Amino acid sequence: MTLLRADATGTQEALSLSGYRSLFCSVRLRKVKPMLGDEIVRYLGKLTVVMGLVVGVIPGSACLADSVQLTPKDGGVLRVAQSSDPLCLDPQQAGNNDSLNIGRQITDSLTDQRPDTGEIVPWLASRWTVSQDSRVFTFYLRPGVTFSDGTPVDAAAVKTNFEGILKLGARASLGSGYLAGLKEIQTPDRDTVVLTFSKPNVQFLQASSTMSLGLLSPGTLARDAGARCQGQLVGSGPFTVTSFVHNQRVVLTRREDYAWPSSLAGHQGKAYLSGIDYRIVPESGVRTGSLLSGQIDVDTGVLAQDERLFTAQALPVIARPNPGLVFSLFPNETDPVLGHKEVRLALNKAVNRQEIKNVISHYQSSASSALAGTTPFYTDHASELGFDLAGSKKILDDAGWRPGSDGIRERDGQRLVIHLSYWQSAPYLELLQEQLRAVGIDLVLNQTTISQTSALQNTGKYQVQFYNLTRSDPDILRAVFAVDAHNVNNRKAEPVDALLDASSAELDVERRRNLISQAVTLLIEEGHIIPLVEVTTVVATAKTVHGLHHEASSRLQFFDTWIGR
């Protein structure tokens, strides 16, 4: 490891190294003292650069032992247990985490994103410019990069990729959204790509760092979508697909001539691991037992009830909240009950998020905004999400909702009942049900299958939706709430739409942060969102596994991972 410069204006490389190490350390600290308050953990996160410097200088600290004294070992196949079949390995088509965890290793992106600050940094594009109106993005490609079939990663290949994603349409469920409004792609020379959007589109820079816009060889893009899903994929990433058996395993093999890691990587050249063997193990108890008995090295889907086992065995646990929209209730405002703003506000005030915090994983936080704390441009809105039982009751009283004989309020013969159909595992909703009952709102929970939930949503005859959305850019707010986008509330245009629109065009960091913060406040004040809890991806590893970490979207990055003794 290089000695780090003591001044805060160090070179890009020194900063990224320290950033990486401090990220690793802050995670370790979280593991050692899981009971630390959220604020302290968040504060530690903000002090990352300082932490990295301190850790690099003071001998004898726990992090020093972990990341400095041990020299990475080359070789070895990492056995990773995932909970579900990835279904489709193509990162451009995939949407679920288990698939994206694989896709990230086989494709590279134009840019990368620092997990700690959200800053966009070089990867396959060594630099870029964004026009003042944030409509034109020019990327200058790093020369000498090839796909594993030998074809060059040049401007033409990038163009073919992005056009291909648009052609995939709904199949590229994430990427096609990021590229929406793309007017044209020009390739003035071999290493320059110019994308022009019809509207300002600030989020595209972050999108260019995701595996959903990861690059595949033109040969792969010529194949049909189904064949690509089965692993007939050629990317420029540090690993290539060797085999894929559904419901069984995915085997990746290291690319020996790989030499273009992201500027965030902890080392140069090829990956340390000679391969990754992903096993699909649906039962959480089997994953836990297999990790404890040394039959796997990494469990990517640790359930809250198994966390104590790992802590007791002192096995490393890597946890990071998913950036983006937190798990929330999204009211359908065409509904006769939830169309009333006072009901939505009473709902929000009746939620006791501190109490909910007690029944979820201790790596998980309750919501402190519409956005998770790891989302770039996040600001704390906890004061707008305070528990106020009396206030909630008063709002409903004032609006004429009177408690009936069973304690559930009603008005003009209409009972205050909210039906929620969902498919996720979220036991804390039962606590929420109890909390709402205390103010006279009857939350009827119907846990069902994803097909039934999506069928109900398609009919439009639902009262609330419940989900989270992972995205390491605050533009997710615009995508979900804006009237001219997904318009999750089915509402008419309001002042918040102007704010969301402005935020999608604002290049200045502070001004954008301000717009986002104002938008979050309005969304909460209007009751368009009732934020509940953050999602955290909890991963446990064997003691021999080093250098595994989450990238900015909280998916796994194995490039710096190595197996020690």
Next chain:
Amino acid sequence: MSRPSSGLSIRHLLRRDVLLYVAARVGQSALVLWAAFTLSFAILYVLPGDPVSIMVNQDGQSLVDGAELAKLKAEYNLDKPITEQYFIALWRVLHLDFGRSIQSGQTVASALANAIPPTANLAFCALVVALIMGVGLAVLGCLVQAPWLRTLLLALPSLGAALPTFWIGLLFLQVLSFHFTIFPAMGNDGWRSLVMPVATLAIPTSARIAQVMSRSLALVWSQPFTEAIRAKGVSRTHLMLVHTLPNAAIPLLTMAGLIVGGLLAGSVVTETVFSRDGIGRLAQGAVSAKDIPMVQGVVLVVAASFVVVNLIVDLLYPLLDPRITLSGKRR
């Protein structure tokens, strides 16, 4: 026509009435397959939700707009009226084109080709083990003379049938894989990975076999002919293995279809607990995603295996028991 039935012979299988019988049964089988296909199509249609929405909405992480979704639905003919969808699907299946899985994009034929061998392997091994354990237990229960031991042996099948497969599997894993690391906890690699799944699947199956066999053995054992044979001085074991067992096995053969069905149903749980690839996992994933082409492929394969097993059983009856004939006429 009064030729006595002559044990197991090839000539028996080539007789004209047998061939006619087989032809009629093949016709019937086609009807059964068609009914299974139609019924599963109807059930999937009644289930709420459409597979394309589920496919693009993996983990609920996408915001695909309605127009793009409609395009994809049209690609899978899901925008057409139900009857038209049905006839398109039926026409394809008649041409042995099972289509592509909506969920994963692989062809249903290749998914089935990958999933059938591991399940067949698992089910066959479990059947052999279950037969040995089930029949062995019934025979022991019949031969043992100490009343307490007999009661104990005859109580075992009820216990075996009552234990949930899921729990047995986890127990095996806990002891033999996590604690003693004798067998691998997951995968389809080699015989070692087959031991625990086979045992897990064999226990409930053997319990069912033992229940039927012990009742049937007790019945045959009390028939007058056994007395006659014993009077000749034949040992109890010899009497059991040579004279009683073959006679008592007929009800077991009748159960063959049920046993195969039980094995296939048990494979869903067994394959999940032991993280194995196979028909059970394929079916479970396809049904929960309403993946119509895949579910129909699985249904047809399972229905075909039932039909084949029952056909084999029916052909074997006359060979084992001369009192049973294929044509229904007494000879």
